[in-house]
Amino acid sequence: xTLMTFLGYITIGLIIGWLSRLVTxxxxxxxxxxxxxxxxxxxxxxxxxxxxxxxxxxxxxxxxAIGVLFTVNVFRQEEPIFTNTKTI
Numbered sequence: 001x002t003l004m005t006f007l008g009y010i011t012i013g014l015i016i017g018w019l020s021r022l023v024t025x026x027x028x029x030x031x032x033x034x035x036x037x038x039x040x041x042x043x044x045x046x047x048x049x050x051x052x053x054x055x056x057x058x059x060x061x062x063x064x065a066i067g068v069l070f071t072v073n074v075f076r077q078e079e080p081i082f083t084n085t086k087t088i
Contacts, residue, residue, distance in 0.1 A: 001050070009061045013042030016065035020073070028073040041068030 017038025021031050028034065045064020049057045 001046075008058065009042045009046045010039050012058060012061045013039035013065045016042065016062055017069065020066075020069040024073055029076050033072070034069065037068050037072050038065045041065035044068065 014035055015038075017035040018031075020028065020038065021034040024034075029037070041064040042061040043064075045060040045062070045067070046057045048064070049060040054060070
């Protein structure tokens, strides 16, 4: 992996993290953790795909970033997303 390729994956993670912050607004984590988790997910997705010898590492970098950000935002909610708000 060249330095430019690595910087490309970091850029993908930053873009996904920024988009995540725009989508979740005040419900998710703040901007800097969103960017950091996006980069972390992109690098993790890329390394897993390269370890397995698959093609399309940039796509899996985006998938990894989305997966990490989704997981973090679901578990960091004050009120979880997947709860029934009706009281019986």
